[in-house]
Amino acid sequence: xxxxxxxxxxxxxxxxxxxxxxxxxxxxxxxxxxxxxxxxxxxxxxxxxxxxxxxxxxxxxxxxxxxxxxxxxxxxxxxxxxxxxxxxxxxxxxxxxxxxxxxxxxxxxxxxxxxxxxxxxxxxxxxxxxxxxxxxxxxxxxxxxxxxxxxxxxxxxxxxxxxxxxxxxxxxxxxxxxxxxxxxxxxxxxxxxxxxxxxxxxxxxxxxxxxxxxxxxxxxxxxxxxxxxxxxxxxxxxxxxxxxxxxxxxxxxxxxxxxxxxxxxxxxxxxxxxxxxxxxxxxxxxxxxxxxxxxxxxxxxxxxxxxxxxxxxxxxxxxxxxxxxxxxxxxxxxxxxxxxxxxxx
Amino acid sequence: xxxxxxxxxxxxxxxxxxxxxxxxxxxxxxxxxxxxxxxxxxxxxxxxxxxxxxxxxxxxxxxxxxxxxxxxxxxxxxxxxxxxxxxxxxxxxxxxxxxxxxxxxxxxxxxxxxxxxxxxxxxxxxxxxxxxxxxxxxxxxxxxxxxxxxxxxxxxxxxxxxxxxxxxxxxxxxxxxxxxxxxxxxxxxxxxxxxxxxxxxxxxxxxxxxxxxxxxxxxxxxxxxxxxxxxxxxxxxxxxxxxxxxxxxxxxxxxxxxxxxxxxxxxxxxxxxxxxxxxxxxxxxxxxxxxxxxxxxxxxxxxxxxxxxxxxxxxxxxxxxxxxxxxxxxxxxxxxxxxxxxxxx
DNA sequence: CTCCTTTCGGAAACCGCTTAACTATGCTTA
DNA sequence: TAAGCATAGTTAAGCGGTTTCCGAAAGGAG
Numbered sequence: 001x002x003x004x005x006x007x008x009x010x011x012x013x014x015x016x017x018x019x020x021x022x023x024x025x026x027x028x029x030x031x032x033x034x035x036x037x038x039x040x041x042x043x044x045x046x047x048x049x050x051x052x053x054x055x056x057x058x059x060x061x062x063x064x065x066x067x068x069x070x071x072x073x074x075x076x077x078x079x080x081x082x083x084x085x086x087x088x089x090x091x092x093x094x095x096x097x098x099x100x101x102x103x104x105x106x107x108x109x110x111x112x113x114x115x116x117x118x119x120x121x122x123x124x125x126x127x128x129x130x131x132x133x134x135x136x137x138x139x140x141x142x143x144x145x146x147x148x149x150x151x152x153x154x155x156x157x158x159x160x161x162x163x164x165x166x167x168x169x170x171x172x173x174x175x176x177x178x179x180x181x182x183x184x185x186x187x188x189x190x191x192x193x194x195x196x197x198x199x200x201x202x203x204x205x206x207x208x209x210x211x212x213x214x215x216x217x218x219x220x221x222x223x224x225x226x227x228x229x230x231x232x233x234x235x236x237x238x239x240x241x242x243x244x245x246x247x248x249x250x251x252x253x254x255x256x257x258x259x260x261x262x263x264x265x266x267x268x269x270x271x272x273x274x275x276x277x278x279x280x281x282x283x284x285x286x287x288x289x290x291x292x293x294x295x296x297x298x299x300x301x302x303x304x305x306x307x308x309x310x311x312x313x314x315x316x317x318x319x320x321x322x323x324x325x326x327x328x329x330x331x332x333x334x335x336x337x338x339x340x341x342x343x344x345x
Numbered sequence: 346x347x348x349x350x351x352x353x354x355x356x357x358x359x360x361x362x363x364x365x366x367x368x369x370x371x372x373x374x375x376x377x378x379x380x381x382x383x384x385x386x387x388x389x390x391x392x393x394x395x396x397x398x399x400x401x402x403x404x405x406x407x408x409x410x411x412x413x414x415x416x417x418x419x420x421x422x423x424x425x426x427x428x429x430x431x432x433x434x435x436x437x438x439x440x441x442x443x444x445x446x447x448x449x450x451x452x453x454x455x456x457x458x459x460x461x462x463x464x465x466x467x468x469x470x471x472x473x474x475x476x477x478x479x480x481x482x483x484x485x486x487x488x489x490x491x492x493x494x495x496x497x498x499x500x501x502x503x504x505x506x507x508x509x510x511x512x513x514x515x516x517x518x519x520x521x522x523x524x525x526x527x528x529x530x531x532x533x534x535x536x537x538x539x540x541x542x543x544x545x546x547x548x549x550x551x552x553x554x555x556x557x558x559x560x561x562x563x564x565x566x567x568x569x570x571x572x573x574x575x576x577x578x579x580x581x582x583x584x585x586x587x588x589x590x591x592x593x594x595x596x597x598x599x600x601x602x603x604x605x606x607x608x609x610x611x612x613x614x615x616x617x618x619x620x621x622x623x624x625x626x627x628x629x630x631x632x633x634x635x636x637x638x639x640x641x642x643x644x645x646x647x648x649x650x651x652x653x654x655x656x657x658x659x660x661x662x663x664x665x666x667x668x669x670x671x672x673x674x675x676x677x678x679x680x681x682x683x684x685x686x687x688x689x690x
Numbered sequence: 691c692t693c694c695t696t697t698c699g700g701a702a703a704c705c706g707c708t709t710a711a712c713t714a715t716g717c718t719t720a
Numbered sequence: 721t722a723a724g725c726a727t728a729g730t731t732a733a734g735c736g737g738t739t740t741c742c743g744a745a746a747g748g749a750g
Binding site: 049050051052054055060062065081088097098099100101127128233237259262263265266269288289291292293294 | 347392394395396397399400405407410426433442443444445446473577578582604607608610611614633634636637638639
């Protein structure tokens with residue numbers, strides 16, 4: 001079995017209290033004693049049991065990352081992974097570890113028999129984490145994650161409002177407006193929009209940005225041009241169908257994420273349309289694959305990594321009782337023009 | 346503060362031992378008492394503290410997922426995510442949670458000041474997990490992950506041999522052989538190979554399969570046709586360079602993962618070469634994006650999800666003291682022919 | 691040379707839960 | 721009717737740390 005604090009104490013010839021003090025850098029321990037203890041720790045390869053520590057201190061040095069998902073897709077979202085990386089980077093710096101709590105619905109046939117919140121609440125309640133980062137999704141069925149999170153420091157990512165709780169999100173509205181203005185500047189007037197589940201406010205904000213840009217240009221908004229996907233490539237592929245069937249086909253498509261944009265591109269090509277010559281396509285996220293897509297995808301970059309970093313920092317502020325930088329952190333988006341958009345023929 | 350077992354006991358009018366028994370389904374508790382306790386649990390919303398439980402039982406109900414990585418890329422590998430999903434599916438079914446332990450090297454300038462093994466060992470030693478799943482990578486610098494894992498049930502994914510420890514991997518050799526035979530059947534004789542870090546035996550097996558297929562067809566193996574990447578799109582893009590510079594250019598490229606294949610395709614196009622008319626490209630993994638790539642990528646499918654599931658099951662067998670299904674589980678690969686490969690002109 | 695601080699280290703309680711050992715019933719069984 | 725045995729529930733001892741409280745030794749002041 002692994003060495004315990006008793007083993008270390010015996011070996012160093014001191015009490016466990018002293019070992020504990022040395023390890024937590026409490027003052028009033030002589031240099032000589034400290035050295036003895038440290039030597040014993042090194043010899044035994046002692047690492048404190050987190051369970052035991054978690055029992056006495058309020059801290060477990062674990063943070064729960066709650067990823068609710070409705071579809072397989074969301075989980076394997078490259079964009080989500082970038083968030084991950086950012087969070088991970090910060091936790092690593094503080095000797096924290098990440099507890100992955102996917103909050104899925106248990107399904108029985110077509111019915112969700114358990115709310116997405118249930119496993120999440122268990123994770124939170126079992127006191128195994130010092131804080132929680134919740135990634136927005138429609139899995140909770142509504143904008144707000146379950147109330148229990150209020151008992152624990154919680155930071156949401158991708159929520160635009162979280163009932164007084166802290167959030168980090170990007171400037172979806174501006175990003176979508178920029179993308180739309182770009183298309184308008186190229187002469188496009190009929191712009192198809194591929195969006196997804198309406199519970200995600202980030203998507204609503206993108207739609208607002210899109211409509212705002214249209215309005216500025218005096219272009220009327222046509223609801224018939226809006227189609228629905230579920231974030232996956234495949235759903236983007238399918239979403240193009242009704243757009244193609246329209247009497248007056250759009251000359252550009254703005255997809256609210258990159259993967260649907262890629263699926264859409266595939267479908268357009270199969271319909272004999274060239275991108276961008278016949279139809280321009282814009283995505284959202286700027287996932288790594290976007291630059292390597294053919295044609296390289298024009299998209300709105302979200303600083304995913306930075307969002308992860310910001311969320312983690314915010315959470316640590318909360319955990320450590322420091323005043324939070326801000327209740328809501330909004331990171332800028334940026335239009336990245338590549339080759340999937342072109343001037344209207 | 347959260348309710349403890351004492352609160353429940355007091356409310357139900359029994360001892361904590363009885364509460365514990367009810368919760369762990371120990372026999373010799375009357376129905377009436379059981380009902381009382383359960384009611385109290387429900388009223389208080391009691392969830393046992395995992396830390397306290399972990400201290401008495403040997404179990405923490407956590408499993409450490411160790412993801413060593415050398416590059417950003419590996420971490421955001423869609424293929425890795427599929428593994429994830431498989432593991433997650435199994436852990437969820439058993440009320441286990443996943444502790445994410447990325448094992449990275451701490452860098453100081455260009456030098457690794459701490460081995461990748463260090464944070465991993467901490468994770469393992471701190472006794473916070475009941476078992477470990479280690480995903481193969483070159484981060485450990487050698488084939489074998491650190492010895493400490495021997496103290497804890499450990500399963501490797503992607504290792505082809507693990508010194509008596511349990512592993513799950515796919516049949517890389519056959520997959521690579523099938524891909525190579527496919528290219529040979531299309532008339533290709535000069536096949537470029539894009540591989541990555543040599544410490545990963547899966548890649549070595551792929552190379553063996555490739556060479557074996559060449560040998561069968563009586564085609565000599567030319568080391569000049571082998572180039573190196575780091576798994577990323579960008580490295581695939583760069584890796585094509587020396588191949589293009591060859592006096593006798595290859596007519597096909599076999600990349601040992603999909604993302605490098607995508608990067609390579611981009612570079613080929615920029616050189617004015619069409620895929621597959623001028624150069625055929627084959628990948629490995631069959632990540633979701635492969636089907637949506639242009640052209641849809643011919644690749645070798647690895648059953649990533651299933652590998653994750655198998656690894657988790659194996660680990661649970663080990664943890665629960667059941668005889669393991671097998672020491673080494675090999676899952677089949679499958680050639681998926683799409684449109685990035687064509688007959689030699 | 692006392693007396694008072696400061697510094698250093700130990701004893702012991704406690705965190706929340708599990709479990710072995712034990713007690714107290716009520717029923718069988720001989 | 722006494723012994724034997726399930727059954728039902730309790731007591732108390734840890735698990736491996738942290739932390740409060742205390743005492744001892746050493747140093748400084750009067």
